[in-house]
Amino acid sequence: QVQLVETGGGLVQTGNSLRLSCGASGDTASLYSSAWFRQRPGKEREFVASIAGSGDFVDYSYSVMGRFTISRDNTKGTAFLQMDSLKPDDTAVYYCAADTYYPQRYYHVASNYRYWGPGTQVTVSP
Numbered sequence: 001q002v003q004l005v006e007t008g009g010g011l012v013q014t015g016n017s018l019r020l021s022c023g024a025s026g027d028t029a030s031l032y033s034s035a036w037f038r039q040r041p042g043k044e045r046e047f048v049a050s051i052a053g054s055g056d057f058v059d060y061s062y063s064v065m066g067r068f069t070i071s072r073d074n075t076k077g078t079a080f081l082q083m084d085s086l087k088p089d090d091t092a093v094y095y096c097a098a099d100t101y102y103p104q105r106y107y108h109v110a111s112n113y114r115y116w117g118p119g120t121q122v123t124v125s126p
Helices: none
Strands: 002-007 010-013 018-026 033-039 045-052 057-060 068-073 078-083 092-099 120-125
Touching (some): 002 092, 018 033, 018 092, 018 120, 033 068, 057 068
Parallel strands (some): 010 120
Antiparallel strands (some): 002 018, 018 078, 033 092, 045 057, 068 078, 092 120
């Protein structure tokens, strides 16, 4: 089993940056992929970014491409999301997810990741 926990959320102003971390414990050696999803107020959970290994595959949603950077420590199974040029529309609860494989064609589908953290709130003020 694997346990994930997100840290690094908070309140920032428009244009500023935040770095989210996703710590992993348990059978971390089996993990191969990590992903970030978010749920904005009143909306469904949506894909943000995903990564396989230390960067074998990297994918982003169009809404964050060029502003967010995902990375991963393959030795620990931990993941990071560097968020720059934040906008009020980025306000959401951010969740990290992980699994033992990379769903190449369906990396954006939440159900393809077995392990999830409880989420961390990111609020961007105007």
